[in-house]
Amino acid sequence: xxxxxxxxxxxxxxxxxxxxxxxxxxxxxxxxxxxxxxxxxxxxxxxxxxxxxxxxxxxxxxxxxxxxxxxxxxxxxxxxxxxxxxxxxxxxxxxxxxxxxxxxxxxxxxxxxxxxxxxxxxxxxxxxxxxxxxxxxxxxxxxxxxxxxxxxxxxxxxxxxxxxxxxxxxxxxxxxxxxxxxxxxxxxxxxxxxxxxxxxxxxxxxxxxxxxxxxxxxxxxxxxxxxxxxxxxxxxxxxxxxxxxxxxxxxxxxxxxxxxxxxxxxxxxxxxxxxxxxxxxxxxxxxxxxxxxxxxxxxxxxxxxxxxxxxxxxxxxxxxxxxxxxxxxxx
Amino acid sequence: xxxxxxxxxxxxxxxxxxxxxxxxxxxxxxxxxxxxxxxxxxxxxxxxxxxxxxxxxxxxxxxxxxxxxxxxxxxxxxxxxxxxxxxxxxxxxxxxxxxxxxxxxxxxxxxxxxxxxxxxxxxxxxxxxxxxxxxxxxxxxxxxxxxxxxxxxxxxxxxxxxxxxxxxxxxxxxxxxxxxxxxxxxxxxxxxxxxxxxxxxxxxxxxxxxxxxxxxxxxxxxxxxxxxxxxxxxxxxxxxxxxxxxxxxxxxxxxxxxxxxxxxxxxxxxxxxxxxxxxxxxxxxxxxxxxxxxxxxxxxxxxxxxxxxxxxxxxxxxxxxxxxxxxxxxxxxxxxxxxxxxxxxxxxxxxxxxxxxxxxxxxxxxxxxxxxxxxxxxxxxxxxxxxxxxxxxxxxxxxxxxxxxxxxxxxxxxxxxxxxxxxxxxxxxxxxxxxxxxxxxxxxxxxxxxxxxxxxxxxxxxxxxxxxxxxxxxxxxxxxxxxxxxxxxxxxxxxxxxxxxxxxxxxxxxxxxxxxxxxxxxxxxxxxxxxxxxxxxxxxxxxxxxxxxxxxxxxxxxxxxxxxxxxxxxxxxxx
Numbered sequence: 001x002x003x004x005x006x007x008x009x010x011x012x013x014x015x016x017x018x019x020x021x022x023x024x025x026x027x028x029x030x031x032x033x034x035x036x037x038x039x040x041x042x043x044x045x046x047x048x049x050x051x052x053x054x055x056x057x058x059x060x061x062x063x064x065x066x067x068x069x070x071x072x073x074x075x076x077x078x079x080x081x082x083x084x085x086x087x088x089x090x091x092x093x094x095x096x097x098x099x100x101x102x103x104x105x106x107x108x109x110x111x112x113x114x115x116x117x118x119x120x121x122x123x124x125x126x127x128x129x130x131x132x133x134x135x136x137x138x139x140x141x142x143x144x145x146x147x148x149x150x151x152x153x154x155x156x157x158x159x160x161x162x163x164x165x166x167x168x169x170x171x172x173x174x175x176x177x178x179x180x181x182x183x184x185x186x187x188x189x190x191x192x193x194x195x196x197x198x199x200x201x202x203x204x205x206x207x208x209x210x211x212x213x214x215x216x217x218x219x220x221x222x223x224x225x226x227x228x229x230x231x232x233x234x235x236x237x238x239x240x241x242x243x244x245x246x247x248x249x250x251x252x253x254x255x256x257x258x259x260x261x262x263x264x265x266x267x268x269x270x271x272x273x274x275x276x277x278x279x280x281x282x283x284x285x286x287x288x289x290x291x292x293x294x295x296x297x298x299x300x301x302x303x304x305x306x307x308x309x310x311x312x313x314x315x316x317x318x319x320x321x322x323x324x325x326x327x328x329x330x331x
Numbered sequence: 332x333x334x335x336x337x338x339x340x341x342x343x344x345x346x347x348x349x350x351x352x353x354x355x356x357x358x359x360x361x362x363x364x365x366x367x368x369x370x371x372x373x374x375x376x377x378x379x380x381x382x383x384x385x386x387x388x389x390x391x392x393x394x395x396x397x398x399x400x401x402x403x404x405x406x407x408x409x410x411x412x413x414x415x416x417x418x419x420x421x422x423x424x425x426x427x428x429x430x431x432x433x434x435x436x437x438x439x440x441x442x443x444x445x446x447x448x449x450x451x452x453x454x455x456x457x458x459x460x461x462x463x464x465x466x467x468x469x470x471x472x473x474x475x476x477x478x479x480x481x482x483x484x485x486x487x488x489x490x491x492x493x494x495x496x497x498x499x500x501x502x503x504x505x506x507x508x509x510x511x512x513x514x515x516x517x518x519x520x521x522x523x524x525x526x527x528x529x530x531x532x533x534x535x536x537x538x539x540x541x542x543x544x545x546x547x548x549x550x551x552x553x554x555x556x557x558x559x560x561x562x563x564x565x566x567x568x569x570x571x572x573x574x575x576x577x578x579x580x581x582x583x584x585x586x587x588x589x590x591x592x593x594x595x596x597x598x599x600x601x602x603x604x605x606x607x608x609x610x611x612x613x614x615x616x617x618x619x620x621x622x623x624x625x626x627x628x629x630x631x632x633x634x635x636x637x638x639x640x641x642x643x644x645x646x647x648x649x650x651x652x653x654x655x656x657x658x659x660x661x662x663x664x665x666x667x668x669x670x671x672x673x674x675x676x677x678x679x680x681x682x683x684x685x686x687x688x689x690x691x692x693x694x695x696x697x698x699x700x701x702x703x704x705x706x707x708x709x710x711x712x713x714x715x716x717x718x719x720x721x722x723x724x725x726x727x728x729x730x731x732x733x734x735x736x737x738x739x740x741x742x743x744x745x746x747x748x749x750x751x752x753x754x755x756x757x758x759x760x761x762x763x764x765x766x767x768x769x770x771x772x773x774x775x776x777x778x779x780x781x782x783x784x785x786x787x788x789x790x791x792x793x794x795x796x797x798x799x800x801x802x803x804x805x806x807x808x809x810x811x812x813x814x815x816x817x818x819x820x821x822x823x824x825x826x827x828x829x830x831x832x833x834x835x836x837x838x839x840x841x842x843x844x845x846x847x848x849x850x851x852x853x854x855x856x857x858x859x860x861x862x863x864x865x866x867x868x869x870x871x872x873x874x875x876x877x878x879x880x881x882x883x884x885x886x887x888x889x890x891x892x893x894x895x896x897x898x899x900x901x902x903x904x905x906x
Contacts, residue, residue, distance in 0.1 A: 099664045099683070219443070240445035252443035256355040263360035265351040307351045314352065314400070317446035324348055325392050 071271020
């Protein structure tokens with residue numbers, strides 16, 4: 001682990017060449033890849049606004065929170081930026097049971113020279129704080145608000161961290177970075193979609209310098225993402241004219257489910273991740289309708305399935321098993 | 332009867348599905364069908380075009396889909412302000428212009444939605460054939476309108492002309508060529524630009540309207556014949572012309588006025604005598620065997636309707652519950668030591684979850700009372716009202732919310748004994764309320780639905796319904812509510828009219844009782860300990876209640892009605 005601590009960014013890379021964003025920014029990067037640097041996903045597509053926000057976090061040491069509905073690739077986005085900078089990145093999944101001791105550290109009994117001794121073991125926060133590591137708190141709003149106060153001081157730039165158990169004060173490493181992702185903006189579960197999301201303390205939300213919002217993409221971009229993930233789909237002909245693409249119809253269905261969710265007709269929606277899963281399942285089952293049912297329809301409430309079937313009919317010009325028309329014909 | 336019920340249910344299902352599709356396609360959450368007409372935020376939308384309004388009798392589900400898609404595209408792609416500004420003044424021209432605009436948006440189906448295109452095409456074909464088979468193409472003007480619709484739609488959308496009538500169009504089509512040919516040629520290219528398209532659409536509408544109105548050219552045509560032809564042409568758009576201009580008042584608004592007598596008098600509202608006022612339990616007013624029969628009748632209605640009680644209870648709980656401390660949550664990392672966990676500490680010293688805390692849970696600490704107006708005119712609405720209240724009583728019980736069903740009427744018609752006393756006393760001026768107030772408890776709060784179900788059925792006893800003295804009844808219901816232990820107290824007044832009591836009205840002045848009702852609701856709203864809502868049965872009660880909603884009980888009770896009451900409670904009601 002000490003090797004990580006010794007690392008320094010040793011080069012400046014151009015944002016334009018690295019991410020294809022029209023900006024003159026240059027971002028510090030590491031020369032060698034540490035074990036904590038995430039794998040590069042070559043087909044990952046960056047959202048310009050969110051990428052710039054994350055880069056601002058890396059360049060200027062800002063605390064960046066990325067908020068967005070599920071399946072939009074918030075955490076992956078941070079990871080992929082880090083991967084391209086060779087910046088070590090550690091993801092911590094917060095949940096309701098992460099306690100203060102997990103984050104700060106605790107006394108543990110260890111064996112040393114055949115003797116049992118009690119020794120302080122650092123938690124993830126002091127560990128990361130002393131290293132050039134981008135620490136990502138995933139599902140930040142799932143963490144218990146009282147526990148999250150542990151990081152209150154770290155959130156300030158140059159905020160020192162006091163280990164009370166050890167009477168030590170830690171200064172953050174100059175290349176320590178802190179990120180968070182959340183489904184909500186700390187107002188709790190307002191749309192019934194995110195059970196377990198906590199209402200966050202706004203004194204803490206206030207300490208995040210940048211809040212980037214990653215919501216659903218324009219259909220063309222989303223289709224490009226799906227195709228990058230499942231290239232075999234590019235050749236698949238859509239249900240419409242000769243030059244229509246299957247992926248466009250799929251993204252259109254997803255768009256309708258999101259509108260339907262916003263209108264309260266559905267209680268589930270298709271995230272980009274669902275569309276990708278659907279595309280992958282088409283590779284397995286060869287039938288878009290069957291794959292759709294297995295990847296999304298069966299996740300929906302039974303009462304809502306006819307509505308989903310309507311959406312599907314609009315985009316695919318085919319009836320699902322669940323559609324009202326089928327039921328009416330059967331009568 | 333069962334058949335109509337089934338049809339209504341089918342209509343409801345179709346409308347729900349279509350409305351959901353429209354919301355998703357247009358990306359607007361606030362669109363709903365009310366009375367078969369699409370409403371946005373409670374206001375009815377224009378009818379747009381004749382083919383967008385299929386009927387269950389003659390059209391299949393695909394037609395409904397097509398119409399829904401047409402509406403959605405219209406909402407998504409047409410700017411209503413621009414459309415209104417450009418629309419011509421003449422009604423036939425305007426109707427044609429409306430239709431052409433609808434064809435324009437139908438040509439704008441996204442490439443990724445072939446199903447939408449097929450639905451639209453299907454709907455157009457179904458509408459066209461319906462028009463044709465109804466014999467409307469037999470008259471020259473009917474055929475002209477038909478041809479224009481066919482040719483223009485084919486041009487704009489690129490869809491083929493309905494095959495069955497293609498030959499029929501030939502002659503008219505050829506004749507139209509020189510008149511509208513050039514405008515027609517531009518339609519498709521301009522379809523993405525509403526303003527540019529409108530120029531050509533207006534030209535076509537104008538030319539056709541001139542043709543329809545031209546009467547001097549045919550010397551043989553007598554006036555009668557011309558009228559019937561024009562009527563045929565008009566009937567295509569009849570729907571639009573009739574409805575668009577008309578006011579969208581579906582419900583009357585309660586008539587209310589001020590009472591001089593009450594406003595000027597120093598001692599306020601008077602009651603001549605309370606000697607004959609009564610409060611009854613509903614079960615005491617009806618013979619037990621009649622009560623059983625009523626209950627059976629109500630049960631049949633409820634069963635036929637199929638209310639989803641569990642869902643309603645969930646929604647009520649979500650609406651009315653507040654986070655409260657309730658019991659203990661074990662397995663916590665800090666808090667108070669949980670004695671039961673100490674053994675675990677011995678067995679597994681590393682375990683840190685030994686504590687317990689008070690658990691915060693959403694608890695509905697709330698009391699809700701329904702106060703039903705049992706005046707004579709309510710008789711005709713009482714069955715659906717009873718179904719509604721019965722459903723709510725069950726759901727509220729399930730959600731753990733205390734609820735009461737109360738009713739108010741009078742003990743007699745025309746003042747009864749109170750008026751007799753007044754006459755005997757020599758008719759003193761300003762006697763105040765002059766009747767026997769009768770308050771009925773259908774379901775007291777301390778009885779659950781199961782114990783009180785026979786009492787609820789007493790709502791169906793017709794001869795309880797006499798006159799209504801609302802103000803005092805609200806005071807009474809509020810007093811009962813305040814006696815209950817609850818954080819929040821809600822009172823829903825179900826009524827179909829203004830307070831009525833003929834004797835009081837005659838002896839004082841006509842608005843004596845409704846002035847008092849307004850005073851009472853204002854007083855309670857000012858105090859704020861009870862929230863009062865008005866549920867109007869086919870009557871807008873907004874003059875009396877700050878929060879009110881009109882229910883249309885003319886048809887059957889639908890789930891929509893429960894939702895509307897919920898929306899009212901949640902402060903989201905649309906009117």
